Amino acid sequence: MKFIDEYREKKYIDELKLILNEFNFEREINIMEVCGTHTHSIHKFGIHKILPKNVNHISGPGCPVCVTPTSYIDTAIKLSNIEGNVIVSFGDMIRVPGSKSSLEKEKSKGRDIRIVYSPLDTLNFAKREKEKNFIFLAVGFETTAPSIAATIEEADKENLKNFFILCGNKTLPNALRALIESDSKIDGFILPGHVSTVVGSDEYEFLVEDYNIPCAIAGFEPFDIILGYISILKQINNKETFIANTYLRSVRREGNPLAKFYLRKYFYEVDSEWRGLGIIKNSGLVLKKEYKKFDALEFFKLEFEDVEERTGCMCGDVLKGKVKPTECPLYSNVCIPENPVGPCMISSEGTCAAYYKYG
Amino acid sequence: MCLGIPMKIVEINDEKGICEFSGNRIEVSLKFLPDARIGDYVIIHAGFAIQKLDEKDAEETLKILKESNVI
Numbered sequence: 322m323k324f325i326d327e328y329r330e331k332k333y334i335d336e337l338k339l340i341l342n343e344f345n346f347e348r349e350i351n352i353m354e355v356c357g358t359h360t361h362s363i364h365k366f367g368i369h370k371i372l373p374k375n376v377n378h379i380s381g382p383g384c385p386v387c388v389t390p391t392s393y394i395d396t397a398i399k400l401s402n403i404e405g406n407v408i409v410s411f412g413d414m415i416r417v418p419g420s421k422s423s424l425e426k427e428k429s430k431g432r433d434i435r436i437v438y439s440p441l442d443t444l445n446f447a448k449r450e451k452e453k454n455f456i457f458l459a460v461g462f463e464t465t466a467p468s469i470a471a472t473i474e475e476a477d478k479e480n481l482k483n484f485f486i487l488c489g490n491k492t493l494p495n496a497l498r499a500l501i502e503s504d505s506k507i508d509g510f511i512l513p514g515h516v517s518t519v520v521g522s523d524e525y526e527f528l529v530e531d532y533n534i535p536c537a538i539a540g541f542e543p544f545d546i547i548l549g550y551i552s553i554l555k556q557i558n559n560k561e562t563f564i565a566n567t568y569l570r571s572v573r574r575e576g577n578p579l580a581k582f583y584l585r586k587y588f589y590e591v592d593s594e595w596r597g598l599g600i601i602k603n604s605g606l607v608l609k610k611e612y613k614k615f616d617a618l619e620f621f622k623l624e625f626e627d628v629e630e631r632t633g634c635m636c637g638d639v640l641k642g643k644v645k646p647t648e649c650p651l652y653s654n655v656c657i658p659e660n661p662v663g664p665c666m667i668s669s670e671g672t673c674a675a676y677y678k679y680g
Numbered sequence: 681m682c683l684g685i686p687m688k689i690v691e692i693n694d695e696k697g698i699c700e701f702s703g704n705r706i707e708v709s710l711k712f713l714p715d716a717r718i719g720d721y722v723i724i725h726a727g728f729a730i731q732k733l734d735e736k737d738a739e740e741t742l743k744i745l746k747e748s749n750v751i
Contacts, residue, residue: 322702324686324721327738336742411726439727441709461726468728471711518723518731544738569741570734571723577730580712 324570328542337547338371344554346375351506352553353642355493356513357384357670358541364679366543372550379642380675382496382598383513385461386413386668387640390594392625393460393489394419398427400456400487400617407433407450409443410458413668416661420628440472447476447484456617459486464515466490466606467580470587473608473615485617490606491593494524499601501532505642509553511546512538514568519584521576522566529562540568587612594625596664597637636663639672646673653677686721686733699724 327333354360360380363369369378382388398419401408408424415424415434428434433453437443440457447455459469469486476484493516501507512525517538528534535556539549545568552565566572584606593605608616618624634656635649646652646665656662658677665671687699687706697710699722709728710716722729 322686323688324733330738333738333742438706439709441727464725464730467712467730468709468726471709471728515723515725515730544741548741567741570736571731573731577712579714580728580730583712 325542328540328544330544333544334547337544337551340551341371341547341554342373344373344376344558346373346554346557348375349506350376350508350554350557351379351642352376352509352511352550353379353381353500353505353507354511354513355381355383355497356511356516357387357668358515359383359511359513359539359546360672360675361670362541362543363546364675366546367679368543368546368550371547373554376550376554379507380639380672381500381642382595382640384665384668384670384672385465385491386411386417387636387664387671388491388595388597389414389417389460389489389664390596390625391418391420391628392594393487394423395421395628396618396623396625397424397456397458397487398422399623400621401427401432401434403454403621405453407435407446407453407455408458409435409437409440409446409455411438411460412436413670414458414460416667417664418662440469441475444472444475444479444481444484447481448479451483454483454485454620457484457486458489460489460491462491462493462513462516463519463584466492466588467519467577467583470583473587473612474583476615477612485615485620486608487617488588488605488607490588491595492590492604492606493520494527495590495604496595496598496601497528498531499598499604500641501534503598503641507534507642508557509535509537511549511553512536512564514538514540514545514571517566517568517572517576519577519580521574521581522564522572523574524576525564529564533562535562537565538568538572540571595640597640634663636665636673639665646676649673685724687724689716689718689720689722689729692716692718697729699729
């Protein structure tokens with residue numbers, strides 16, 4: 322298949338492996354990736370196992386479902402319990418436990434909870450079933466936020482009064498800042514291919530200017546990811562720092578200007594809570610004043626309430642790259658994909674799920 | 681949420697397109713890619729095409745890697 326096969330071809334991968342194996346580091350080098358699809362690909366293809374000695378692969382907070390805090394799930398559950406409400410969500414979200422229940426459990430009690438692939442599907446429900454209120458769970462990074470913005474535009478055009486979103490979208494740059502400024506020992510970042518496709522490679526210049534950290538934007542095939550590693554290791558060896566773009570076929574310097582326009586037209590950035598990382602300055606998206614009529618919190622007069630995270634589960638430290646899933650006492654013991662405790666095992670993009678499935 | 685699979689556009693009706701991968705067809709919004717044409721390969725995320733893929737093959741990238749310092 323075009324754009325896939327050539328990036329998995331053995332002769333190219335063998336050549337890249339040779340280049341990769343030429344690196345020799347005396348000290349430990351930690352390279353973090355911050356994208357659920359990278360986590361999944363790296364484990365699926367076993368790329369973490371072919372890295373040179375002393376080079377460690379760390380998965381960071383790149384899975385949108387995993388970084389969504391318990392308070393968000395609790396609020397979604399509250400909304401699902403209001404008569405006439407329908408919760409509409411991307412699939413993985415419904416299994417994430419809140420402090421007392423999950424949307425999946427609420428569904429089994431008879432609450433109306435529906436799964437969609439595109440936020441636009443919610444509008445079809447809302448147009449057909451005027452007597453119900455539809456609340457879309459707006460989670461995801463800069464890749465998803467423009468789609469939700471475009472859905473709101475459509476709802477506004479159609480003058481729909483029964484469509485709302487529960488704002489939970491997050492933006493990556495300030496989370497990267499927070500990670501660097503916490504005590505994580507990160508020597509390089511593999512930057513996410515599709516967030517970068519939207520925001521553009523220029524968006525990351527601060528990583529070089531403010532923190533002097535070598536970075537590479539990478540795609541999701543083995544060729545792309547190994548190339549990303551090589552680029553970062555080369556920068557470390559040569560004592561230079563820049564944002565390498567090894568996913569040129571999709572990522573442009575300016576990203577997708579139209580998608581960015583939509584994101585900025587409908588949303589603005591506020592401080593936001595990330596599971597495991599706490600509150601991060603200007604890292605969450607909420608609707609602008611003129612679109613507040615679509616905000617579920619406003620309409621139903623609710624707010625996110627502080628809750629204590631579940632004890633025992635180490636998802637928070639896994640997301641910061643401080644521990645590997647195998648270091649969590651619950652991993653593969655109590656917490657397995659069929660009976661997950663934390664979001665990193667629930668989401669197919671989660672680090673624990675990738676470890677469990679591929680090792 | 682993120683498929684990360686390049687899909688080929690096989691039909692376009694206004695802002696909507698039909699994309700195909702391995703015999704599967706899905707409807708996607710082309711709102712963010714007004715210049716998309718039938719035959720283009722695009723990246724789909726949550727029902728929206730977010731970028732058109734540029735023709736640049738792996739061999740070319742490897743050549744660049746070997747010959748220069750850009751990567």
